[in-house]
Amino acid sequence: MNHLLRGLAANENLPPALVDRLIAVADEETADCLATRADLSHALAGRVEESAVRLAYEGRLTAADIDPRARPDVALALLDTGAGPAAWARRLAVDPVVEHREKLAACPDLPPDVLDTLLADPETQVVAEAALSAPAHVAARLAAHPCTEVRRAVAANEAAPPSALAFLLNGCGSPATHGCPACEGEPPSPDHGPPHDHDLTPAPSWDGLHTYAAHELLRAALHNPATPAEAVSPFADHPSRPLRWPLAARRDLPPKTYETLARDPVPGIRAELAENPAIGDDVIRTLVDDACHDVRRALARNPRIPLDVLTGLATGTRTGAAPLPRIASASPTEVAALAGSADPAVRMLVARRRDLPAGLRDALAADPDAKVAGAVAPHPGLAEPRLRDLARRHGVRVVAGIAANPDATPALLAELARHRPPVRKALRAIAGHANATAPALLACLDDPEARVVAAGHPALPAEVITALITGADLRSAEAAAANPSLPHTVMTELLPPASAPCG
Template identity: 45%
Template sequence: MRRVWSGLAGNPSLPAGAVDRLVELAEPDLSLDLAERADLTERQVEVLAERGAAVAGHLVETGYLVAERVDPERRPFAALALLRAGKGPGAWATLLAERRELWPELASCPGLPAEVGRRLLAEGDRDVLVGLAEAHPDPGVLAALAAHPAPDVRQAVGWNASTPPAVLADLLNGRPPLESCEVCTRHPVPWTHPRDCPDPDCRLPGGAVCDGSHRYARHAIAQAALAHPAASVADALRHLRDPSPFLRARLAARTDLGPDAYELLAADPAPQVLESLAENPAIGERLIRRLADHPHESVRRAVVANPAVPLDLLDRPRAGAALKSWTVPPPRIAAADPAETERLAAATDPEPRRLLALRRDLPPHVRDRLADDPVAKVANAVAPTPAWTHGS
């Protein structure tokens, strides 16, 4: 029956009375389907907005919900959705904080007033604290969360765009030390989570392990912090020889490490590290060329995605094989200037020509040349423009 309801909800010809009946059913998935309609009445929007954060959030995106028409006391989920989108007044957060059942959604709203953040920090459970750690902008609150005993709270601080360098330094250097992790609180150590775990209620990832040092949890925290642009280079470089290839891959994606660090990472045996490095435009032409000849195919594919890859490297059989999987121009072809488009249009391999042909901003003579290309997939890829009729 739900499939029938979903089909009806998407029917633009459905009479208003029938839409009212579907709204009254109060089915979560159906409410999301109904939120897609372009003919909702104000009353229907009001009812749907209180079906939860997901439905209310969609109504904000589509413009149905605006702050001027929402009473936060009567329509708290609508108010939360507007706060989450940065379209509600900060005073609403103070008002909604009086309702404890709203804290999990409230905690993840960006730009919460500092006093609301401190209240949630003092009284919230772990799920609330994770949401707060992901979105709250106050440095004092973030510093307290970075010292929380729960690893997932600290990890969320590492992902927060507002986390300052000093707090990131604590995360990267393990200050204060973790006393436990999700693994050792559930299992006697040493313990490694089996990939075919027989426990249907287990939520630990397949690689989770603890030998008493909480290494897996510490790495998850560092992995988040290493990706943060505000993390200092000095703190990041301390992980250059870390045994975890996941941390080294995070380092390889950074654009501020310097030539010596990139040189060391280019000799890394782990493909995931080399893939991150190969996509990094800061490593310089010499290392890009070196990685373009790497025996591992995934590394060569990553070079193609590098926005700084020299054009001649895209016109080689190895690069052509990597380009075949692209359905849009890779960054270097998408950014090619007029002189470079001339070179690409004359490429020996058809794959660079095919991807160039997908651009809609080509000079007319380059576009005409590609439209006459002897390789059908190149000619067929030429993107028509409203003002162009081939041969004109």
């Protein structure tokens, strides 16, 4: 029954009386769905205890609704949003539960005395959490903290002074001989083991917590955009892949650094670099011949790629269905030139835009190449006769694109839904289309994925919605329970008595 109650909790047409009944029997998952309702009154919000933290984050609960002693988790949520009083922060700063103090340390804009208390906490993780968002003058002091975990938090703090970050990166922040888990005899936690998805060889090698802690401190500083470029650049040829990787996305490095990264042996680093708008034409033209498809695809997404390079990439590189940034910013003259290209791969690039002039849009819809026509098929403004002509000329290759067109009429959608052979992608688009009517939606029910979407469509007949609720497909049943066209009598029948638990 829980999946049906979750659906009801999301049903925008659920009457207030039934919302009240649902709150009375809601489990945690159902309560979480209830918490998102726009019509949840303040009085009712206070009764959804299982989702009180979420309600606090959404502004549905205030400090007046909460006893911080009884619900410290909710009090911390309000402090995290800036809606909790300073007195709560002072009380929680000395709370005996370490997790509460750690959560408090992550809250923004804490009073100075509360921050001082947290920075003097005997638990390292509390101090480190406070260091992550400490103001500049505090972060500068913490850069010399004896605990590596705290210095690593400073290295990730974007408010830390650039000089302090450079200090940490240039070797002055290497692990101390005390004050870290390795020296205190603590066993490695999941946060202190060697990373499973990154190669630390040939250096630094995994030789204990000290080396790993130092490595993670460096990585945090390299990811920090406030770390000065001159301190970051020397790491472009560092033996450790995780230390080189963050440089590829930085936009403030010298050209020579980007040239070094363009020769990196790791394709992922070159792909990250290829998408970076800060790289120059020389690096772009080096990467265009990269043997890795992912690098060339990333390069096509670079907003500053020259058009001649992009059009050269178009033929042999799959660039995805979304308009590329350089195409989206092309001038009217450039758009016209691209649309008139002899290469259909280039015409397809511009056909993906959704703001084309009517004449150009219609010309691309008449394109003899199915890929070009399919790319422009979802473009708003295409008249029904032109969409029908597209379907007639290119058949199954453009049906999904036509089904996604916001101007597709109910009659056309119904015809596309009955297309043989069925086009599954088209059925999923039709199932969620605002213009879809019952004939089209009924045809979508044969596809398992489209059925889930169609089950929530308000144009689906009430008797079909009701039948889906009792069907074997639980996802479709939940979507049907959330359908605003579900009869109120059925909603009432789905709710157990207020005294009965849902399960």
